[in-house]
Amino acid sequence: MKNIFKLLFTASILLFAYGCTTDGEHLASFDHSGQVEYGAVLRTIDDMPSNSLINTSFDDSAFIITVEEQDIEDGGLLQEMRISVVYDDYSPDNGITEASGLVQSVPASEFYTDTEFGFPRYDINVSWGSMKDALGFVADEYSPGDIVRIELELELTDGRVFGPESASSIISSGFFSSPFAYNSLLACSPMSGEYSITMWDGYGDGWQSDGIEICLDGDCSYFTIPAGNYNEGSIFVPEGTGEMTVSWPGDEWPNEVVVLIVAPNGQQFVFRGAEQMALYTNGLFPDDAIFELSSVMTPGLLPVAVCAN
Structure with missing residues (x-):
């Protein structure tokens, strides 16, 4: 052998x-x-x-x-x-x-x-x-x-x-x-409180993936757009949580994906799936003030971190 x-x-x-x-x-x-x-x-x-x-x-x-x-x-x-x-x-x-x-x-x-x-x-x-x-x-x-x-x-x-x-x-x-x-x-150990997740799709047929994965000490929740061009959700992080990870698996059409995550202190994290994005008639993107804050994300962990005091 x-x-x-x-x-x-x-x-x-x-x-x-x-x-x-x-x-x-x-x-x-x-x-x-x-x-x-x-x-x-x-x-x-x-x-x-x-x-x-x-x-x-x-x-x-x-x-x-x-x-x-x-x-x-x-x-x-x-x-x-x-x-x-x-x-x-x-x-x-x-x-x-x-x-x-x-x-x-x-x-x-x-x-x-x-x-x-x-x-x-x-x-x-x-x-x-x-x-x-x-x-x-x-x-x-x-x-x-x-x-x-x-x-x-x-x-x-x-x-x-x-x-x-x-x-x-x-x-x-x-x-x-x-x-x-x-x-x-x-x-770091995350700030406790509610995190909001807002999602947009540039074509209007939903995301072709499980979407954003957020894990709290290994217990994971998923946020996606099953259909249409928009969805939103939230997750509550209890005080004393040791570890929070946010990840994205990628998408068949990454140039249609935009997500905004807002921490309990108001800090915003905006990501888009590609450098050059595509917006179609039935699609929807955030307004320019939010979109201009976005950075390109790649499959894997996303740099979302707000530390507990």
């Missing part, structure tokens, strides 16, 4: 080579003599945590994932893995924060090999406290709704280094998912 797995890995790397330039930086490339140069990947085990949530109210809130190192020597080329964090500021109203830093260097000796195929694995656990230390944050440099990006670098025994720039669509999804980078959304 391990030999079959190794053949699949080799075939994946060769396929990657044909889809890339031959600058020597990728996982596999051909030199002028026709020889193949093999690199390595850090494969994501189980589900990839797309836009994982970090609760800034707790220093022990953490990004957690398991990765498996694979190279042509079944892990024999592994020297070390470096874990870094990069801060992406999505709240410029309080100033732009630019920061990045190394969280941890993990030598090959700290990987474990009692795995299904004997390849070395490591369980990554990066807490919010360690992220702040790496970024040099000491006060209010961050805001809920911003993104922290976990980036991995893999150094081999021959000195070659592979990271996010080494990945392509061939190795960033599916069984050999190896993006070398993961996003985490900063959140």
Whole structure:
């Protein structure tokens, strides 16, 4: 079985080579003599945590994932893995924060090999406290709704280094998912009270999805337009709720989708499904004052965060 797995890995790397330039930086490339140069990947085990949530109210809130190192020597080329964090500021109203830093260097000796195929694995656990230390944050440099990006670098025994720039669509999804980078959304314990959700559809036939998902400590509710061009709803967040997430699964016609979420303190969050929107005769969009506040949303967690006092 391990030999079959190794053949699949080799075939994946060769396929990657044909889809890339031959600058020597990728996982596999051909030199002028026709020889193949093999690199390595850090494969994501189980589900990839797309836009994982970090609760800034707790220093022990953490990004957690398991990765498996694979190279042509079944892990024999592994020297070390470096874990870094990069801060992406999505709240410029309080100033732009630019920061990045190394969280941890993990030598090959700290990987474990009692795995299904004997390849070395490591369980990554990066807490919010360690992220702040790496970024040099000491006060209010961050805001809920911003993104922290976990980036991995893999150094081999021959000195070659592979990271996010080494990945392509061939190795960033599916069984050999190896993006070398993961996003985490900063959140907090939410403000209690009623949140209103107002929805518009630009065509007038409703949304072609389950709509907006709002989860309170894992208990989820859904808000959509089953038919027509407009709908509204609300959800009450009890005092003491630890975690609130708002997400959108996407839509068959995202350029017709607009949503407004208003927090108990009146703060507005407006999203549209595409850069270029389409409004038809039977459709409806919010007035210009609201629409101009909208930002483009992509499937996944939405940056909706109003912290409890």
